[in-house]
Amino acid sequence: MNGHRNAFLDGLALLGQAAMAAAAHSGQMVLFTGHLLWRLLPAWTRPRLIVQELYAIGVLSLVIILISGGFVGLVLGLQGYNILSKFNATESLGVMVALSLVRELGPVVTALLFAGRAGSAVTAEIALMKTTEQLSAMEMMAVDPLRRVVAPRFWGAVFSMPLLAGLFSLVGIAGGYFIGVVVLGVDPASYWGQIQQQMQPVDDVLNGVIKSLVFGAVIGLIAVFEGFNAEPTSLGISRATTRTVVLSSLSVLGLDFILTAWMFGA
Amino acid sequence: MMTSDSYITFENVRFSRGKNRIFDGVNIAIPRGKITAIMGPSGTGKTTLLRLIGGQIKPDSGTVRVDGLDVGRASSKSLLAMRRRLGMLFQNGALFTDLTAAENVAFPLREHSRLPEPMIQRMVTLKLQAVGLLEAAGHMPAALSGGMARRVALARALALDPELMLYDEPFTGQDPINVGVLLRLIASLNQALGLTSVLVSHDVTEALSIADYVVVLNQARIVASGSPDALRAQMSGNTFLRQFLEGAPDDDHSELGQRSARNFAEALGLLPRPDRAATASRRREVR
Numbered sequence: 001m002n003g004h005r006n007a008f009l010d011g012l013a014l015l016g017q018a019a020m021a022a023a024a025h026s027g028q029m030v031l032f033t034g035h036l037l038w039r040l041l042p043a044w045t046r047p048r049l050i051v052q053e054l055y056a057i058g059v060l061s062l063v064i065i066l067i068s069g070g071f072v073g074l075v076l077g078l079q080g081y082n083i084l085s086k087f088n089a090t091e092s093l094g095v096m097v098a099l100s101l102v103r104e105l106g107p108v109v110t111a112l113l114f115a116g117r118a119g120s121a122v123t124a125e126i127a128l129m130k131t132t133e134q135l136s137a138m139e140m141m142a143v144d145p146l147r148r149v150v151a152p153r154f155w156g157a158v159f160s161m162p163l164l165a166g167l168f169s170l171v172g173i174a175g176g177y178f179i180g181v182v183v184l185g186v187d188p189a190s191y192w193g194q195i196q197q198q199m200q201p202v203d204d205v206l207n208g209v210i211k212s213l214v215f216g217a218v219i220g221l222i223a224v225f226e227g228f229n230a231e232p233t234s235l236g237i238s239r240a241t242t243r244t245v246v247l248s249s250l251s252v253l254g255l256d257f258i259l260t261a262w263m264f265g266a
Numbered sequence: 267m268m269t270s271d272s273y274i275t276f277e278n279v280r281f282s283r284g285k286n287r288i289f290d291g292v293n294i295a296i297p298r299g300k301i302t303a304i305m306g307p308s309g310t311g312k313t314t315l316l317r318l319i320g321g322q323i324k325p326d327s328g329t330v331r332v333d334g335l336d337v338g339r340a341s342s343k344s345l346l347a348m349r350r351r352l353g354m355l356f357q358n359g360a361l362f363t364d365l366t367a368a369e370n371v372a373f374p375l376r377e378h379s380r381l382p383e384p385m386i387q388r389m390v391t392l393k394l395q396a397v398g399l400l401e402a403a404g405h406m407p408a409a410l411s412g413g414m415a416r417r418v419a420l421a422r423a424l425a426l427d428p429e430l431m432l433y434d435e436p437f438t439g440q441d442p443i444n445v446g447v448l449l450r451l452i453a454s455l456n457q458a459l460g461l462t463s464v465l466v467s468h469d470v471t472e473a474l475s476i477a478d479y480v481v482v483l484n485q486a487r488i489v490a491s492g493s494p495d496a497l498r499a500q501m502s503g504n505t506f507l508r509q510f511l512e513g514a515p516d517d518d519h520s521e522l523g524q525r526s527a528r529n530f531a532e533a534l535g536l537l538p539r540p541d542r543a544a545t546a547s548r549r550r551e552v553r
Contacts, residue, residue, distance in 0.1 A: 079313075128363075137360035140320050140375045142349035149375075 032225050035146055036154065043151035043180070055154025057118045061164060064117050065110055069101075069168035072109060073175020090180070091190035095198040097176030098169070102199070102208045103264070105134055106169035107161075108256050111215035115248035119223040122153050123244040126227025129239040134196050135228075136195060150228060154220040161216025162209050162252045163235060169208070218246045273298040273430065273462040279328035281314065282487045288314050290486040291328070296479070301456050301463040303386055305471040306483035312466040313357070315483075319464065320354065333428070334468070348441065350378060352430040353423030359415040361407040365445045367418045368394065368403040372458060374425045393421040397451060411445030420451060424459075430435075433465045435470050470511055482507060482546055 043050065079094045126149060129135050135145040174193070180186040199205065223244050230240035274296035282376045288311035304312050317323045318330050321337035332338050335348050338394045361370050371390045375381060381389070394400045397417040407415055416436065423431065433452065437445045453476045456463045467473040474494040476483065481491045490500050490507050501508045 130357065132363070133360035133361055134354045136322065137354070137356055137362075139322060140349055140352070140354045140432075141377065142346040143374070143377050 039147040040153045050155045053152045057156040057158030062072045065164045069171035069202040070175045073172030074179050077176035077179035093180045095190035095194040098195045101169040101172040106165045107211040110165040110168045111252040115219050119219045119244045120241045122223040123227040123241045127230035127240045131232040150224045155218025158216045162212040165212035218251050222248045277329040279325045281325050286488045295462035300478035303465045303477035304481050310483045354432040357435045359419035371422045377459045383543045397421045431461050431463045437469045
């Protein structure tokens with residue numbers, strides 16, 4: 001009986017410790033965000049650093065984004081054709097593929113891939129700089145690492161995401177065209193025509209851009225925070241990169257629901 | 267030794283990390299224009315002391331002053347201004363791995379000056395020449411040996427012509443030739459540029475050979491301080507100091523220490539195991 005009671009109390013203590021650790025982590029993140037916000041505008045005095053990060057974070061993620069966009073478009077085209085053909089509505093394949101991509105799959109799948117490809121790289125890079133005392137050395141040289149290292153990477157993530165999501169959607173629409181029009185024989189004029197008629201610049205395109213901007217900011221923030229606050233050991237770096245991918249992915253999916261309810265909800 | 271000639275002073279400084287007390291009411295005065303060696307066994311907070319000087323961490327109580335500035339209470343603006351006047355050589359060099367050796371040296375110049383690029387290049391050349399590594403200017407840090415990386419880091423630390431140089435374990439992991447090169451560089455730079463240098467090290471012979479003033483730390487307190495000769499004179503009356511400076515092994519006369527030494531000797535087969543010895547004597551009795 002006593003054994004059960006002790007096990008229960010141990011479990012409760014562990015739960016309490018985990019809750020305290022999570023609360024401390026969240027508090028640290030809020031503080032970090034506050035410090036970072038003060039440095040976001042001053043970082044623009046060195047635009048070259050932000051351009052460098054756009055290349056490292058955005059351009060170097062292009063291959064995985066474009067290939068994934070192509071495959072997602074092919075699958076959407078195939079599935080869409082099968083469903084729409086049951087209702088004799090295959091001429092709507094273009095708009096179905098385009099809306100699915102621009103409103104949802106473009107921002108969300110790009111964000112998930114982006115978290116895995118660029119978010120983890122940013123975290124590992126900053127954490128390694130911390131481990132090898134490069135950030136400390138900067139501080140001692142009177143150079144603010146938040147402004148010099150962290151803020152440009154955050155901006156790089158914010159600006160890369162909408163551009164990558166846009167390209168993902170474009171390649172996806174092309175993939176849908178290939179499978180629908182070239183392979184399955186859907187009328188090309190219907191494919192493009194329906195897209196032109198049905199897609200709304202504000203409701204669909206702008207909302208998709210807003211989503212990807214929000215996702216970029218969230219992934220950027222999580223990536224730089226986890227890197228900056230990583231324990232300076234190899235295990236610490238490994239944990240930080242894992243946390244970046246897990247937290248970013250969950251945040252993207254959760255935020256997507258909230259944003260979708262706000263933008264497209266009844 | 268608190269005089270107006272002190273560049274850095276620690277006044278009754280206390281600092282803890284978690285439950286671990288690192289400094290317990292430490293008073294140190296580091297003289298201006300001299301090389302001061304802070305020595306002590308590993309884990310005595312020597313690097314922490316450098317971080318307190320740089321204002322990266324604040325003392326729990328007490329005051330750390332650098333050229334009159336109370337770094338624990340200074341505004342971030344005056345702290346940044348103070349850091350521009352100091353250079354620090356980190357234990358592993360802490361070179362920026364995505365920049366070449368020359369770009370590393372140019373980094374503080376580009377950050378803190380609006381000098382034209384040809385002028386920066388010329389200054390970088392001079393700094394690399396001073397540490398004898400001009401030929402390595404285009405190398406990435408990964409392509410440099412440990413000793414070369416530390417000398418590039420020294421050139422970078424000197425880039426802004428600091429008044430104060432902090433050296434964190436500069437000789438650790440270096441071969442004897444590199445140690446000699448670093449010793450000569452630290453001493454000659456200090457003299458030529460009129461710097462105040464703080465050298466944190468547990469390499470006794472090397473540190474004592476160039477230091478003007480030495481502070482020995484142990485268990486959160488100062489054990490001894492003074493010139494190297496004064497320290498040697500204190501050795502006879504200070505067991506820890508003698509042991510540290512001579513590198514003598516622990517003379518642990520406690521019961522636990524004696525038992526541990528006996529167990530170790532038994533494990534190595536230098537002493538007969540008590541259980542085996544008892545069995546052997548019983549056998550003898552039976553016979």
